[in-house]
Amino acid sequence: MTQPSNPPVLTDRASSWLIVGAGALGQLFAAHLASQRAVTLLGRRDAPSTLGYLTAEGEQRRIALPRLRLRDWRPSPPPALVILATKAHDGEAALAELEPRLDPTTPLLLLQNGFRLQPRLTTCWPGPVLCASTTEAAYRPTSPSTSGEPAVDVVHAARGHTWIGDLAGEHAELAERIAETMNEAGLAASACADIRRRLWHKLAINAVINPLTARYRIPNGELAHPARQREVTALVGEISRLMAAEGIEPPEAGWMALVQRAIGNSAANQSSMLQDVLAGRPTERDAILGPLLEAAERHALDVPALRALYSSTPG
Ligand SMILES: NC(=O)c1ccc[n+]([C@@H]2O[C@H](COP(=O)([O-])OP(=O)(O)OC[C@H]3O[C@@H](n4cnc5c(N)ncnc54)[C@H](OP(=O)(O)O)[C@@H]3O)[C@@H](O)[C@H]2O)c1
Structure with missing residues (x-):
């Protein structure tokens, strides 16, 4: 050096x-x-x-x-x-x-x-x-x-x-x-x-929007469809429990409002993970879902929706 x-x-x-x-x-x-x-x-x-x-x-x-x-x-x-x-x-x-x-x-x-x-x-x-x-x-x-x-x-x-x-x-x-x-x-x-809190808030949004839009190959706004909202709700529920266990202070309006607002604000966008999947490039799956799964291990929390999402997302 x-x-x-x-x-x-x-x-x-x-x-x-x-x-x-x-x-x-x-x-x-x-x-x-x-x-x-x-x-x-x-x-x-x-x-x-x-x-x-x-x-x-x-x-x-x-x-x-x-x-x-x-x-x-x-x-x-x-x-x-x-x-x-x-x-x-x-x-x-x-x-x-x-x-x-x-x-x-x-x-x-x-x-x-x-x-x-x-x-x-x-x-x-x-x-x-x-x-x-x-x-x-x-x-x-x-x-x-x-x-x-x-x-x-x-x-x-x-x-x-x-x-x-x-x-x-x-x-x-x-x-x-x-x-x-x-x-x-x-x-x-x-x-x-408190950049850690900022990064984990963004992680919560990305962990829902990126893998789901990549899996179904849909623009972000289609996650507002009732058929997708069940998955969104299950994921946000698991993420809220993980964040509480990690001591990450929630957003004022709560985790669900944070994610729904991001879906609404970026409705026409194609997520970066979907773009990577369509272009055959590696995705940021491990950087986004990995820390959540590791937190689940640390706190012995069951997160079946996040595990399934990780398995169905290309790395
Ligand atoms: N784009 C956005 O709007 C946005 C917004 C918020 C956060 N982010 C985050 O910012 C980060 C970058 O995103 P991005 O959209 O800018 O990605 P990107 O367009 O794929 O750019 C990444 C660049 O890094 C280059 N690279 C990789 N390894 C390299 C190496 N060893 N030496 C030199 N260059 C190398 C890639 O080269 P090649 O072109 O050869 O692959 C590529 O040009 C990601 O973590 C993303 O999640 C992006």
Whole structure:
């Protein structure tokens, strides 16, 4: 691992921020943060040095920024922050490939859904590990442009909010600084004193919507159909008991209202797990359902609906 004599300062406008994973969220964050910091976007393939970005307001932009293959990147200058924007199951491998070129005290910001990577990296990464829970929505268009217009690499499907915090509660100041920069870059964000609770609330929503929509190959809104509501109710019942056993404070309106609101608000959307299944890609099943099944083991709780859902969901 490299050890620079003068560690880069995150708040320095000239500091370099590295985004690992040039997918939907990685490109969205890069498109915004490049206005505030020297952002480099790392992917698995060669890419042109501009990013085609369609904003949430429908404006097409081209953003110039270095886009490299992860294997070609050199830490010159060393980054002040590494934003990990891969899927949960790819995060550790991507970081392992990068690790020999990084100062071990470099702060990480994890963008993943689920609750698998976050506790693991908090335990084993020597530097600060910040976790984000975001309601921003972005996707990569599947078909290339046919209009002669430059291709769009990423679409900002819906504006949201990002909460940032660390599981150990030791890096509140760092979370504040990152949130501040995100706000300056046009992505609404705030530091969060209880990011574990935020992540588990999102997990509750994702554990119901993602696997059920992938199993039945339906848009999110069809979960409001009476035939699907029985399954939703059984799953939310099990999840509420698990959350109570884990000591996760419930949302004000309760777990069922949280999940139903998410179904209603995203009625026309195709969940990310359904998109992965249709594209033949690995899903985030283990990062989303795995922590719930492990909690059931820890507390000796019977969760037949969640177990059945895990078995019927491709990994
Ligand atoms: N998209 C959203 O709206 C959204 C919203 C909230 C949370 N999230 C969460 O954010 C995370 C990322 O989601 P996403 O939608 O951005 O996924 P995505 O579009 O699949 O992007 C992930 C990217 O990581 C790249 N990658 C994987 N391993 C790599 C490696 N070793 N080196 C370099 N790049 C690597 C992938 O490369 P390839 O292209 O080669 O596969 C892909 O481009 C997920 O946990 C998701 O649940 C997403």
